[in-house]
Amino acid sequence: MYNTNINKALLLWYDVHKRKLPWREINDTxxxxxxxxxxxxxxxxxxxxxYKKWIKKYPTLLSVANSDIDDLLKLWEGLGYYSRCKNFYNACRIVMNDYCxxxxxxIKKFNSLPGVGPYIAAAVMSIAFNQSHPAIDTNINRVMFRYLGLKNKTNYNKKRIYSKLATFNNLRPGEIIQSIMDIGSSICKTNYVNCENCPLSNSCKAFINGNPLLYPNPKLKKAIPINYFIACFIQKNKSxxxxxxKNDDALGGLWELPMIKVDGLNNRSLFNVSLKxxxxxxxxINxxxxxxxxxxxxYxxxxxxxxxxIKNSKFYSTSDTNYIKWITRKEINNYAFHKxxxxxxxxxxxxNV
Ligand code: SF4
Incomplete structure (x- = not known):
């Protein structure tokens, strides 16, 4: 059953407070x-x-499908999670080839494209096609945990959130989703709430219980592992x-200085064997x-x-120029490197090297 009152309250709030973002209100899937x-x-x-740089260079899905992945990775450089870029490129090509x-x-067909998980599928279906599919990102998740007065991030509670969100979603579903995203990013943040100005406050359990910031229980922080690497600066003339x-790793397709992972040891002979x-x-090693x-x-x-x-002169003649290049410092900007x-x-x- 739909909750019409909440629905209307969210839309009223959204009409006044929505964030102005370059990808909103453009009606372009x-x-x-x-x-x-x-x-x-x-x-x-x-x-x-x-986003702005990308759209300037690739204004349409066709322009992405016809592009070169190296150029796309260069535009993506610094945004991280590079598999998103590669998946998006592959997905655009599939849309061109298989869906004209x-x-x-x-949603099932869209969800089957590379890189499209349940959240992206639900968000795009809601926002672009006005279909009712609960999309739960980090902001929406936090708002809903508080709205339902839930503390523990169990699968059972996640299902409760999903079911409740579905009841909000009958009218202008894309804007409902975006209104809760905006509440989460502006007045229902991790360490700050402004419940007086929240359209959900009348029935928000965390607010009614008196201390919304206690919901949900914080994630236990895992220690971030440190991985040790040795990188080399190898010059030939001024290059x-x-x-x-290689493509099949998380930073695949990006360029880097030759480097290898080591066990925290500064062992030069091991380094040399590994590089070889x-x-x-x-x-x-100088x-x-x-x-x-x-x-x-x-990490x-x-x-x-x-x-x-370099000691082995053979290297110069046998190297594969698709994977190994000599570049000047001025040419750094022509290649996508991880940060x-x-x-x-x-x-x-x-x-001054
Ligand atoms: S009433 Fe307060 S705690 Fe509840 S959703 Fe709104 S801002 Fe968050």
């Missing part, structure tokens, strides 16, 4: 979909400039060696340039950076 892909695990303010360029409005990561195995390079730490969401990279030179590399490039500048 491709743009709605792209925005939801970019917004996964990423703050709105971070996404906006990336029409993004399917059937440096860069390598492309990975890239078929024999090196002389000196250490410095050290950087870069944090990803699930930290601690990278020791060495100036090295840790830019810190290494900064070290080169700082140390």
């Amino acid at each position: 491709y743009k709605t979909w792209l925005s939801e892909v970019m917004l996964q695990q990423t703050q709105v303010n971070t996404v906006i400039p990336y 360029g029409e993004i399917p409005s059937d 440096m060696l860069i390598v492309k990561r 195995n990975k890239y078929n390079i024999n090196l002389n 000196y250490k340039i410095g050290n950087i730490v870069h944090s990803f969401s699930h 930290k990279m601690n990278i020791s950076f060495y100036n090295c030179e 840790a590399n830019h810190k290494l490039f900064d070290l080169l500048e700082k140390n």
Whole structure:
């Protein structure tokens, strides 16, 4: 059964308080979909400039399908979770080939595209096609835990949230979803609530119980592991060696300075053997340039950076130019690197290498 009162209260609030975002009110499913892909695990303010740059260069789904993945990764550089970009590219190509360029409005078909999980499918179906599918992102989840007065993040409670959200969703479902997203991002935040101005306050259990910030129980923070790497700066004339990561890893398709993971040991001979195995390079290690730490969401990279030179001349003739390139510093911007590399490039500048 639908909850018409809540529905109306949410829409009234949304009409006045909605955030002005570049992907809203444009009635373009491709743009709605792209925005939801970019917004996964990423703050709105971070996404906006990336979204604008992307749309300027790739205004249509066709333009993405006809593009080159290396160019797309370059535009995505710094946004992280690069598999999102690769999946979106593959999904656009499937839409062009299998659906004549029409993004399917059937949730099952849409959900079967690469990178489209239950949340993106429900959000795009609601926002772009006005279909009623509860979409639950982090903001909506927090608001609903509080609204229902739930503390524990159990599967049972998640199902209760899903069922309750479905009852909010009969009228303008896309805007209902976006209104709860906006409540979560503005007045029902993790450490701040403004219940007096919330359209849900009349029936919000956390508010009625007197201390909304106690809902839900906070996630226990896991210690973030540190992975140790050794990276090398290898020069030939005025160019440096860069390598492309293989497609099937999380940062696949991105470029980097040659680097290998080590066990926290600064063991030069082991380093040399590993590099030889990975890239078929024999090196002389000259000196250490410095050290950087870069944090990803699930681990930290601690990278020791060495100036090295290649010993085996065979390497020059046998290297695959699709995966190994010599570039000048001026050409860095022509390639998509994961962020840790830019810190290494900064070290080169700082140390006048
Ligand atoms: S009434 Fe308060 S706690 Fe409840 S959803 Fe609104 S802002 Fe959050």
